[in-house]
Amino acid sequence: MSERSRRAFLATGTALATVGLAGCSGGGGGGGGSAGESGDEPITIGVLEDRSGNFALVGDPKHKATLLAIEEINEAGGINGRQIEVFDPDPQSDNQRYKELTERAIQQEDVDVLWAGYSSATRETIRPTIDREDQLYFYTTQYEGGVCDHNVFAVGPTARQQLGAVLPYLVDEYGTDIYTIAADYNFGQLSADWVKVLASENGANVLDEEFIPLSETDFGSVINRIQEADPDFVMSMLVGANHTAFYEQKASAGLEVPIGTSTAMAQGYEHRRLDAPAMSNIFAGVNYMEEIPTTRNTDDGGFVDRYFEMWPDAPYLNEEAQTNYFSVYMYKQAVEQAGTTDQEEVKAALESGITYGAPEAPEGEEIALDGATHHVDHHMWVMRCDDQHNVEAVENRVIPEQFLSGTVGCDLTQEDEETQYTPQDYYEEAG
Amino acid sequence: MTSPYERLFGRFEGPNTIGNTRVFWAGLTVALALAAAYPLVVSAYTAGNTALFMLYGLLAMSLSLVWGYAGVLSFGQVVFFGFAGYTFGIVSINLGSTLGVTMAIPVAVLVATVVAFLLGYFMFYGDVSGVFVAIITLVVTLVMQTFMAQTAGDEWTIGEVPLGGFNGMPGIPNLAVGTEGAAVSFSGASFYWLVLTILVVSYLGLRLLVNGRFGYAMVAVREDEDRVEMLGYDIRRVKLVVFTLGGGLAGLSGVLYASWGNYIDPSVYSLAFATLPVVWVTVGGRESLLGGVLATVAIEWFRQQLAITGSAWATVVVGTLLLIVVLALPEGIVPFVHRKTVGFVEGRRMVGEDTPAADREGTAE
Amino acid sequence: MLTTTDLTVGYGDTPILRDVSLTVDDGEIVGIVGKNGAGKTTLMKALIGLLDPIDGSVTYDGTEITDWAADERARAGVGYIPQSRDVFPDLTVEQNLLVAEGVNADAEDLLYGTVYDYFPILEERASQKAGTMSGGQQQMLAIARALVGNPDLLLLDEPSEGIQPSIVQQITEDIPSINEELGTTILFVEQNLGVIQGMAERCYAIERGTIVDELGADRLADDGALAEFIAV
């Protein structure tokens, strides 16, 4: 039954892709064999990250960290002796603009590889173009998980990895009754599903869950409902500037329950922006924050130092910035391994299993790109914020991507797919 | 005695449109020929990109009609645009065949038209007028944005297609006409030609309309509602018809939009996008059907170029230029240029006919 | 008190009044007669400053005020009673009067006592919304409003239009007595024979935007001579 429904879903996906292709007359010259094989021609990297509009707060560090990696690589002699050039317009947090600029990056600028977008909505906006052109694409935001697409390398941590880091810790520390609040869109809904999955895996139970519109800024009733349910801890997947108000309002209302999150602090650095103690006793499950105590990160001359040397006025070095940074290096390794920037060959090289000593990994360890799923087995951290808004690491371990590899059996080395799986598929697989 | 010229163009001409000369039609023909040849000399990307600006031009034209000609201050053309885009996605993905795509086009335009009719009926027959129309249509836009952003859950699935909430609806097919086996599908250059054709047909159709009997009624409603009413017209009906028609046109534009990007999301209902048609038409000249289209293409091209520079000042520049145009050229660029050049003589004649001095004095006394 | 010299006024570039020259002396009651569309209201609007002249000049109290805005002219002592009354409908009677307190900024005191004496109904209805009163009551309010600041010159635009005869009669008697008691100079526009004859000391006749005649007291008494200029 479950297998059949998945097949049916795949069939629909393929049919859609075919319709899309049927309409594509010639398509333009991007894709597989774009760049020259040899010589000193520069490599062109497309970086579409928001520097204005709603997502600028989280998008700007991504842009800056990418440029840092590129500058470092260029100074060290480039990739296979070729310098890197950047095409980096500002999509202004506007999905339509993303669509236009993605088309332009591929067809006009002929980029060899593309980094683009913060939100899942942006990724889904441009994915049809990416797949039509078979463009090598890195999506670096922490996200709901489940994208199994031979053109997409979703190298940020997934909800299952982030929540899987923090939720078991909180169950151990505080108890088994969970109350979930999540932003009312795909990311929030799917993350809430993952909370349920992880709760049952860890012997906990979700008392209730509430989805909050992205435009909401008034959390009085939410706080009252949490108080009524009286959970041992809250899981919060609230996102965006509006939802930040929750943390200030819950502090003001005197709600002192511990909160686990995959979204707060690491991306929008709420612990730096909000007045203490709004973020007190909040636990973030993340692969990276500016504060994580690894030698590659915080030692003299480490990642943090280099970043702020290049961008002295930057406010914070966030989770996605690090992902952009290390994935540029992973791309470099793959090109060197493939000996070409031919996109299909670079994809194959990436699929062969690249590892890299990213700032998130402690000294002596590396993180691994899983070729089958195009995801990364991240080194995950549980970061606790105290009432002075100091952040400390309370736990860390490697958490591999499990859902695509373990549950739905996505293997892009064997079969090219362009799908996004959801926790629904998890239940179906689990029977 | 009518000359061949008059037989051919007479019904397209009148005081309600700019460009009533042989020179204009000759120029338009040349311009169209150049526009049609454009995809042959540029890349598929550029053609597709320009097609996007042109389909926005259709949206602008729908606003020129309701605002410029009938004086209805609609801020909600994007509502019909969005309804049609979403409907096209829902129907075409559900049916999943070329025939399905073909059928989705009229269904989507119809839905947009019906939505416009219902909204128009309730406003105009509720005696809402003037700036209140603007604010109500604006509120409908904002309400749609808030609502559509909240449709992420499984319960918001129509057939097999989830509305998708904030993430929007991906996988919308390209436009196609025909049945399986005998179909024309539009993308790249062919999509460009399709949009150009629709734009030209709509333009000529609207010229017929505004220079006909109903067109005079529309313009009269804009100029002086009370007097039109005394002449025996039902102004509510006139407004409703124009508003509905404008909704249909905006809907057609929305269908083109959804199939252009194979995608639609709630940002089509955002304040920023809702304001764009007003911006285009204000800059181009609201009483010129062509002005809005030209301004749309120019403004969108310019905005995109600014985005490509990646400059932090991009939106500041756009805002400032817009402000300058609104303040310095209240009538819009195209009517201004027209008045300063070819329309000088013609324009004087028209003003004279439109508002005779004695007429004004009569009102004043 | 008031002189215009070659005054030309219009909407945009289209003149409606051409080369109008007239004089009103201190304490006079002067009428302006003319048919519909002759330019009478345009003249009144130009005198209060709601329309800018294309050419010519206006002198008030020895000062040239051609470029003055309406509110400046009002504060210099020009009271104005617009055609079809134009009271502020959503304000109460009392508030309507209050708005006009600034007319004639030089005046020593406000004439609430006087206007309530003339129009006692206004005191009774002080807190009623002006828009809910009858046309005649609104006309009284418009006159009272123009008077409350004690203007030196009063401009009246067709006070009889659309009002029941008893109130027309009352106004025809009140205006000359205001002129007498308060010394207010009065210039009015009218088409009603009875009102003109009851109020005016002399008259200008206006046709197609120009002054075509001036009528003294003797010709004013002659119904026929007057009717020539006002018959529609």
Added chain:
Amino acid sequence: MVNVVNLLFQFLDSFAFIVLAAIGLAIIFGMMGVINLAHGEFIMVGAYGTTLAYNAGAPLLLSIPVGVLATTVMGLVLERSVVRRLYDRPLDSMVATFALGLALTQLTRIVFGNSLSSIGIPLGSVQYGQFSYSMYRVLLSSVALAVLAAAYVVFTRTEFGIRARATIQDADTASAMGVETDRMYTVTFGIGSALAGLTGALYAPTMSIVPGMGSSFLVEAFVAVVTGGASVLLGTTLAGGGLGLVNALFSNVYGTFIGQIALLFVAVLILRFLPNGLSGAVEGVRERMERENT
């Protein structure tokens, strides 16, 4: 189970938010017919002024007036330079204010970065049983009432207010009565700006201070103005009360999502059945009663 105290506090909270979000917009629209699409940015400027003053070391009670003042000055400058040229062109004034908003948001980003560190919410909480509520959010409802009362007094009981209303009803006649109509418009726009600034200043401690923050007030603001109808202050009060109650009740029972949907749904019903808005309906009833009495 509905907790009455929770419901009451949530109602006061919603009421305050709707009234304060709408009041500046409502005055500028209702009094002058100008739809200020930069309303959200005016609120943002109020919040930025307050936050910057607070971060520079001023106490909150002094920072709030700083935000209000900054917005007022900006409003006055913009009225003098831009808005006054567009009084008879309502859609053009929408385009102009939209353009202003666009530039203001991005200028703020360029000058102050993507966010400011925020002010904590003062005053702590009120505890009752297992529940608690932020005192400050509740207190805002009394501020909202005070603002409404003050605006009512200004526009109906002062010479300025009466002259301003006369100007709005008939600018020509008002100027012929000696009213400096230009000044009335300027001051009215200034008052509207000041109130938008006050809203930003008051909500600054409870929100994330980012350049786009003003947009979170827009839906409530426009919905309140439309459902309120032509009589601005009465309309805003009724909209705040009615929509606030609907929002609080449904949020309380079914969650914020249903709360928002219910608010929008009721707004549509009001528009459908009361085309003159809530204030139009109430005034209709009052006028009928007055006529029966006289």
